[in-house]
Amino acid sequence: MWKLQKLILGQNLILVNFVAIISIIIEREEIMFVKPLNNIPKEEVKAGEKTSKQVLISSEEGPNFAMRKFSIEPGGGMPMHTNTVEHEQLVLNGNAKVIIGGCEFEAKKDDIVFIPANTPHSYKNIGNEPFEFLCVVPNKTDVMEIVDKK
Secondary structure (H helix, E strand, O other): OHHHHHHHHHHHHHHHHHHHHHHHHHHHOOOOOOOOHHHOOOEEOOOOEEEEEEEEEOOOOOOOEEEEEEEEEEEEEEEEEEEOOOEEEEEEEOEEEEEEOOEEEEEEOOOEEEEOOOOOEEEEEOOOOOEEEEEEEEOOOOOEEEOOOO
16 A cells, blocks of 8 residues: 555656646646657759758747758759858758868868858769758848859
8 A cells, every 4th residue: 555655756746747737838838849850851052063951940949049951962062152041050961062261161060160150152963862951040130141152
C-alpha cells in the first residue's frame, strides 16, 4: 500500500511540475518545439539559380532571430547582393565560392561564415553536391538588393 501511495504521489508531483512548466511557458509567451526538417517546405529562391530555402524558425516563432536552411545545387548560386541585416551561417554540406565585401573565400562543410549588414556578397556552388548552410538573421526588416547580375 505504501509503494502504491508513493507511486501516486510521484505521479502527482510530475503532473504538478508539468502544469507549472506549462504555466511558466504561457506566462512568458514563449513557444518551445521540435519539428522534423523533412516536414518544412522548400521554397525556390527567385533571385538565385538552383537555390532553395527552408524557414526552420520564423520571425513569428523566434523572438529575436530567424533560422533558415539554404541549398544551392551544383552549378547554382546567388548573385552579388546586399541585405540590411547581418547573416550568421554554418555550412552543413558541399563547398562554394563565397565573395564577401570584395574578398573571395572557399566555404566548405563545418565552416562558419559571417556577413555584416549591407555588405555585398554572393555564392557559387563549385562542387558536385549541394552546398547547404544554416543562416541565422535578426528579426528586423530585411531588404535584399541585387548589386549586379553576373
